[in-house]
Amino acid sequence: MRADVARFLKPLFPAVLVVAVCCTPIAPGPADAAERTAPGEDGLPETGTGARAEAEGARTVAGKHAENGARAEVDVAQTVGDGHAGTGARAKAEDARTAAGGHAEYGARAEVDVAQTVGDGHAGSGGATPAESLGRDGLTPDVLILYHSPEPPPGAAIMESLLTHFRVTARTAHASALDDGAANDADFIIHFGADPEAAAALARARNVPHMAFLPVPDDGTPAGILIRYRNAEYPAAAVSAARIGIGTGAETIARLSDGRDERPLIARDGNLWLVGADLTHELIRWLVADVLHDFLGEWHPEGAYGLIVIENVSPLTDPDHLRRLADLLGGHRIPFAVAVEPVRRSQAPSERASIAGSPDLADALRYMAEAGGTLVLDGSRIDPEDPEESARRTARDIAALQEIGGHPAALYAADGMAESLAAADERVFFSNVIAYSAFRTDGTRHSGVPYALLRGAGGRAFPESVGAAGGDAAVSSLLARAGALRIVRDALIGVGLDASQPYETAAGLVGQIAREPLYWTDLRYIAWRVETGFLRLSGRGDGTMDAVITDRGRLEELRKRERQTIRFESVTYYSSWTLVLVVAAFIALFMLFIVIAQMRRNRRLFMERELE
């Protein structure tokens, strides 16, 4: 019923918005626990443009809202009807519900915890309304991904991943589902393996934007090595592409050139967008990632963002080296993340240590924080095969960090790890994740996703899109990659600096990347949450954070258990190797006895049965 109401109201939204903007008076001033009755149907509070209403338990209904520039901060807010935060406004609510038209406008910022936005509630372009429960409720646009092959092609999964950058919901279905009305609720259709004419017919029939990926010839013949897009040229590894036949009136969005001939790579004809290449090619993936902004009509501010992560920091890392890295980045005014492994667990006791027993490292980390660093938890050793044990270890890691006053703002881990930790019995929740990929066959490691992604409950995922520096040769390839990523208007240039690499390698990379025109991402200014069974951490997104210890006993127990585990594992390790040596010595001794006994066999005393 609520979905139906929302669908009914959706077309009215623009009109309502205009009326609301024009008709709301300037508020007389701030109010505390506002219950001012203003001209309104039910005498409920409102704040006009520039005003500020801070209310606890506030309710604004039907037309009551915070106007442009206004600021409404509510605790457990309920804004229903047409309640919204106008352009530039800021509505911050915990457990907020904005229904039917409630939204944060362009540039506005609505941060909600456990938000439910229904009806037409959304965050406008540039806004940031991460909200849970983005679903097929008629509020968020629905994107239907269709395929013709028996199994979903790789491009479908890649597309699902790219779409999490946008405020849409995506679902994948076989093309045969069209007969069951699968496309009825779709606001956008993305079609893999489509015949151009069939795609055109579907686009006309549904009258919704339709992106069709044409089948690419599988003879391996490259069609081009250069892509022209938005007045720029991007060299590409050989691209195989299908021929796109476009009619008059159609627009070529991207072209592919082989040096002599040029042909359309992506073209648009009204609602129909035709893509002649495969998403498995990385540059094509990035190109489509950018085109999706226009396809979905979702505005994002243009400009590449940078994020540097110092990786492989553990109790065994040289603290002085970390200080030098902090000085290097701080000197270039580049904020950065530090992925810390608070407890190094290793087979060999000499490589086992805890940050709680490394005061020098703790000092170095504080130094890094002052230089613009944000601590994140290194989850690279999470075992996907054993999420329960991984969650327990992660909880102990957080407890170890807490011991030195460190609080991780995000998790640095492979794709899917954060979800498995959140689902474990010893639940560990991270709203924000820095995602890296596994090493490829060529020794590089980088994510194929070119921009930040939305996660549930207001979280974000930041891919390490460029990779990690491993040597001078790698620096140049990283920079080339960063350059190619600019094909995406709001690309995230995610770079890793391995703390075990020489300082010169890091200096070389930082020195060059600092010259790039990038907006540097400072994780301290992005809202975040971390929850465990004993600790709740949250960053407000303004550089401050809260830490609430919900179970001190459990925290102490985890710290104690980690120390005991380290001692126990050391004892086990040394005693088992001692046993090996002793047993091996006895085996050698016994083999000597056997040889001696055999050499003396003829005169051995203990013989066979006596002869009769």
Add this chain to the structure above:
Amino acid sequence: MLLYHMFLMLGGYLYSERMERLRAQPGRPRTDDEWPTVSVLIPAHNEEIVIRYTLDAMLRLDYPRDKIEIIVIEDNSRDGTGEIADEYCARDSRVRCLHLKPPNAAKGKSNALNQGLKAARGEYIVVYDADNTPNSAAVKYLVEAALEDPAVGAVTGKFRVINAKKNLLTRFINIETISFQWMAQAGRWFWFGISTIPGTNFLIRKSLLQEMGGWDVKALTEDTEMSIRLYEMGYKIRFFPLAVTWEQEPETWKVWLKQRTRWVRGNQYVIVKNLPRILRRRQGRIVFDLIYFFFTYFVFLVGVVLSHLLMLLNLLDLVYITLPGPFLLIWLLAYILFIVEVMVALAIEKTELTVRNFFTLALMYVTYSQLWLYLIFRSTWLQLRAAIIREEWKWEKTQRFQPPAAPR
């Protein structure tokens, strides 16, 4: 346990070297008069298949004729055991026949031996099972070992398997008996001065036996029971491997299971009965041995079961061992150690270190040796059941088989 057995095997090998040197330098030979009188007791119940071979071997014993008597305690046999015994009694004056009739008959080996003890005239008592064929010098060696040390209350010789080559089971048992005697018997004697009476091929002073009140008729394993009582009295039990006898072992799994269950039940009974001694700390040597047996039959059992379970769960990916350490290497070394330890024992016996025995041994670790677990569970269950329903133990003799032809 691993370390303890390595230690024992080292002692066993060193003891064998000591025996070699002793034999190479024998002492002054005794005259016939200097040998004490000996009564050899042979309890026999339905032993017609084997008794003839046994008595032939007894008549070949190298011991002064007037100083030895061989008493066949025929215990109410329903076969021709009695007639064969009478035949030998008539043939040789050294052989005496004692026919037990109800109500003093068929009450087990301990009862039969007690009856034989009453009739014995010798200063020393030597016991042989009815399927044993000792080497001719066996009795002399047992007596010699007892005379050398007055603190020795009993001497036990070594037993070998006469039907070792019959089938795979007897090969397993052969390897088992050799390694048990050189590791557990010889090793314990070398390091701690203790060993256990094996039930056959052993000697004990008659006066001592009378002082002890003879054999415990209630015990399923009267040999272990006697060993503990001897230690309680402050005497030693010497293992003297020069005194060798050859005995039959089960040739079928059913007979083997019955025999071993009786042994395990008997030993468990003895351990539980004597466990309070550990707390009272009397007789350090036997306390140590009791602890060892307690660990073997109870604690080690739990450890082995847990270890097998962990290995199985690990193989099925249900459990993942996160402790640091070379556990796979330890498992492999344990297996190699087992092989090498037993090979030392086989190498001590002149003709037992063969390729065939090596492969039998390699197979034994994962087959025959694991049956011990089943034996202990089975006997524990039977013990508990007997305790609950107050069942009386019945001594069941081991089935005999036709002996192999003696080598010529």
